[in-house]
Amino acid sequence: MDExxxxxxxxxxxxxxxxxxxxxxxxxxxxxxxxxVGLALPALFxxxxxxxxxxxxxxxxxxxPDTIRISRWETYSYLDGVPANNDDIIDRGYMPWWTxxxxxxxxxxxxxxxxxxxxxxLWPTLDMAMHVHSLIWFGALLGVVTALCRRLSAxxxxxxxxxxxxxxxxxxxxxxxHAIPASWLANRNALIAGCFGIAAVLLHDCWRxxxxxxxxxxxxxxLLLGLLGKEEAVSAGGYLLAYAVFLDRGRWRGRxxxxxxxxxxxxxxxxxxxxxxxxxxxxxxxxxxxHDPLAFMARVVRNAPVLLLGQWALPPADLQPxxxxxxxxxxxxxxxxxxxxxxxxxxxxxxxxxxxxxxxxGMLLATLPVCAIFPSDRLLLFPSLGAAGLLASWLxxxxxxxxxxxxxxxxxxVARAVAGFLMVLHLVLAPLAMPIRSLSIRFAxxxxxxxxxxxxxxxxxxxxxxxxxxxxxxxxxxxxFQRGIARGLPRPRRTLNLNASSSPATLTRLDxxxxxxxxxxxxxxxxxxxxxxxxxxxxxxxxxxxDRLTRSSARPLxxxxxxxxxxxxITISDITEDGRPAEATFRFHLSIDDPVLRxxxxxxxxxxxxxxxxxxxxxxxxSP
Numbered sequence: 001m002d003e004x005x006x007x008x009x010x011x012x013x014x015x016x017x018x019x020x021x022x023x024x025x026x027x028x029x030x031x032x033x034x035x036x037v038g039l040a041l042p043a044l045f046x047x048x049x050x051x052x053x054x055x056x057x058x059x060x061x062x063x064x065p066d067t068i069r070i071s072r073w074e075t076y077s078y079l080d081g082v083p084a085n086n087d088d089i090i091d092r093g094y095m096p097w098w099t100x101x102x103x104x105x106x107x108x109x110x111x112x113x114x115x116x117x118x119x120x121x122l123w124p125t126l127d128m129a130m131h132v133h134s135l136i137w138f139g140a141l142l143g144v145v146t147a148l149c150r151r152l153s154a155x156x157x158x159x160x161x162x163x164x165x166x167x168x169x170x171x172x173x174x175x176x177x178h179a180i181p182a183s184w185l186a187n188r189n190a191l192i193a194g195c196f197g198i199a200a201v202l203l204h205d206c207w208r209x210x211x212x213x214x215x216x217x218x219x220x221x222x223l224l225l226g227l228l229g230k231e232e233a234v235s236a237g238g239y240l241l242a243y244a245v246f247l248d249r250g251r252w253r254g255r256x257x258x259x260x261x262x263x264x265x266x267x268x269x270x271x272x273x274x275x276x277x278x279x280x281x282x283x284x285x286x287x288x289x290x291h292d293p294l295a296f297m298a299r300v301v302r303n304a305p306v307l308l309l310g311q312w313a314l315p316p317a318d319l320q321p322x323x324x325x326x327x328x329x330x331x332x333x334x335x336x337x338x339x340x341x342x343x344x345x346x347x348x349x350x351x352x353x354x355x356x357x358x359x360x361x362g363m364l365l366a367t368l369p370v371c372a373i374f375p376s377d378r379l380l381l382f383p384s385l386g387a388a389g390l391l392a393s394w395l396x397x398x399x400x401x402x403x404x405x406x407x408x409x410x411x412x413x414v415a416r417a418v419a420g421f422l423m424v425l426h427l428v429l430a431p432l433a434m435p436i437r438s439l440s441i442r443f444a445x446x447x448x449x450x451x452x453x454x455x456x457x458x459x460x461x462x463x464x465x466x467x468x469x470x471x472x473x474x475x476x477x478x479x480x481f482q483r484g485i486a487r488g489l490p491r492p493r494r495t496l497n498l499n500a501s502s503s504p505a506t507l508t509r510l511d512x513x514x515x516x517x518x519x520x521x522x523x524x525x526x527x528x529x530x531x532x533x534x535x536x537x538x539x540x541x542x543x544x545x546x547d548r549l550t551r552s553s554a555r556p557l558x559x560x561x562x563x564x565x566x567x568x569x570i571t572i573s574d575i576t577e578d579g580r581p582a583e584a585t586f587r588f589h590l591s592i593d594d595p596v597l598r599x600x601x602x603x604x605x606x607x608x609x610x611x612x613x614x615x616x617x618x619x620x621x622x623s624p
C-alpha cells in the first residue's frame with residue numbers, strides 16, 4: 001500500500017512491458033472495441049440458426065394461434081406451465097409426449113425482445129444486418145468493460161499499475177468464450193444483460209468514489225435494464241457485493257445501505273417475474289434456485305468447477321454435456337485440482353491487493369447463477385470479467401508479490417509455468433479461436449438443416465401425421481417444426497416421436513392398432529448413461545440430457561400412467577430399476593397401416609421411410 005507510483009509501473013516481462021505502453025493511451029478503449037468486434041466479424045455470416053427460428057416466428061406472429069399462445073414480447077417462452085396449453089403443444093407433437101403438463105420454461109426478456117422486433121420489422125430478410133446489430137451491442141459491452149477495468153486499476157486501494165486495467169479489458173475482448181453471445185442472434189440477450197449489468201457496477205463505483213448520487217440512481221436503473229435483457233444480469237449483484245466488501249471506503253453501515261437500491265430493484269423484478277408466471281418449473285434441464293434451493297446447491301457443486309476450468313483453461317465447459325458419467329468425474333476432479341492450484345498461486349496477490357480480491361470474489365459469485373443449467377462457455381460472460389481483471393493483475397504482479405513472500409523455488413517454477421500456460425492460452429490461442437467459435441453455431445445449424453432436409457416436405461405430408469420411430473433429439477424435432485414455419489415448408493398435421501433421443505429401440509406390433517416401443521436403457525436417461533460399447537464422449541449424451549428438458553426426475557412417469565393424444569393413447573407398460581419408463585405402449589386410434597400415418601426413422605445420414613412391423617412382428621430401429 002505504501003509503494004511508490006514508479007514501483008506500481010514496474011513490469012518484469014518484456015511482452016507485458018510492450019503491452020503497457022499502448023494500454024496507457026486514452027484511445028485504448030477504441031482499440032479494445034475494434035479488436036474484440038473484429039475477431040467476432042465472422043458472425044456476419046452465421047445467419048439464422050436453431051432457436052432463431054422460434055424467435056423469428058414469434059415476433060412475426062407466425063406461430064399457430066391454436067397451439068402456441070405467446071406474445072411478441074415472449075420470444076423465450078416455450079412452455080407456460082398451464083396444463084391445457086401444454087396438452088395442445090404435446091398433442092401437435094411440438095414437444096415430446098413425456099412432457100410434464102405443468103412444466104414451465106418461460107423467460108421474460110422484454111428488452112431483448114424489443115431489439116428482435118426492431119430487426120424483424122425493419123429488415124426481416126437481412127440476416128447480416130441483424131448480426132451487425134448484435135455486434136454493436138458487443139462493442140458497447142466492451143466499452144463498458146474497458147471503462148470499469150481502467151477505473152478500478154486507478155482505485156486508491158489498487159497495488160497494480162494503472163495500465164493493468166486496460167490489459168484486463170483486452171483479455172476480456174479477445175476471450176473466445178464470448179464468441180457465441182456475439183454471433184448467435186438468440187444469445188444477444190447475454191450481451192444486453194452484460195452491457196447494462198456491468199454498467200451498473202461502473203456507475204456504482206462512480207457514485208461511491210465521487211459522491212455523484214445521480215450515478216447511483218442510474219446504476220439501479222441500469223441493473224433493471226440488464227435483468228429485462230436476461231436473468232443472467234443477476235450476476236452483477238455478485239460484483240456489487242464484492243465492491244461493498246473490498247473497495248467501498250465508507251463505514252459498514254453506509255456500504256450496506258448503498259446496496260439497498262439494487263436489492264429493491266432485484267426484489268421488485270423477482271416479484272413481477274414470479275407473479276407474471278415466468279421461470280422454470282418441473283424441467284430436468286432448467287432449474288429455479290428459489291423453487292428448489294437444495295437441487296440448485298447440488299448443481300453448483302457439480303457445475304461450478306467445470307465452468308471455472310472452462311474459463312481459465314481447458315477443456316471448454318461446452319464439452320461436459322457430451323461426456324459419459326465416468327469421463328465427467330475425471331473432468332470434475334481435474335477442474336477442482338486446477339482451481340485449488342490457481343487459488344494457491346493467487347493467494348499472495350489476493351492478500352496484498354483489495355482490487356484483486358474484488359475480481360476474484362465477484363467472479364465466483366457471478367458463476368453461481370449460471371450453474372442452474374448445464375455448463376457452457378457462452379454462460380461465462382459475467383465470470384469472465386473478474387477472471388480477466390484477476391489474470392491481468394496476477395501476470396503483472398506475480399514476480400513482485402512472490403519475491404515479497406516466502407515462495408520456494410519449486411513454487412516459483414510452478415507459478416512461472418502456469419503463467420506461461422495462461423498467457424499462451426489467453427493471449428495467443430483465445431484470439432485465434434474467437435473467429436472459429438463465432439462460426440460454430442453456423443456449423444451446428446448447418447448440420448441440423450442437412451438432417452432436417454431429409455424429413456418429408458412434399459405436399460402429401462400436409463394431410464398426413466408423421467410418426468418418428470427414432471430421432472437424433474426430440475428438441476431438434478421442435479427446431480424442424482419452427483424452421484418449416486419460417487421457410488413456408490409443408491408440415492404434417494401432427495407429429496409423434498416414439499423413441500428416446502439417439503437410442504436404438506425394438507418395435508413390437510401387438511395388434512392392428514397397438515405398438516410396443518422399448519428403447520435401449522429406457523426413456524429419460526440420467527446424465528452420462530452408457531449402453532453396451534458406448535463411447536466415453538458422444539453427442540448422444542447431450543441429446544439424452546435434452547430429453548429431460550420437459551420433465552424433471554422429481555416427477556417421474558409411473559407404470560400404468562397414460563397420455564391421451566389425438567393420434568394415440570400412450571401407456572407406460574414397464575419401468576427401469578431406477579424408476580424411469582422402460583417401455584411405452586402406443587394404442588393408435590387409426591390402423592397402424594393407415595396411409596395417413598407416415599413413418600420415418602433416423603439414420604446417420606438423415607431420416608428414412610419406415611414400414612411399420614406386421615402384427616406379431618418385432619423390428620429394431622438403430623441409433624442415429
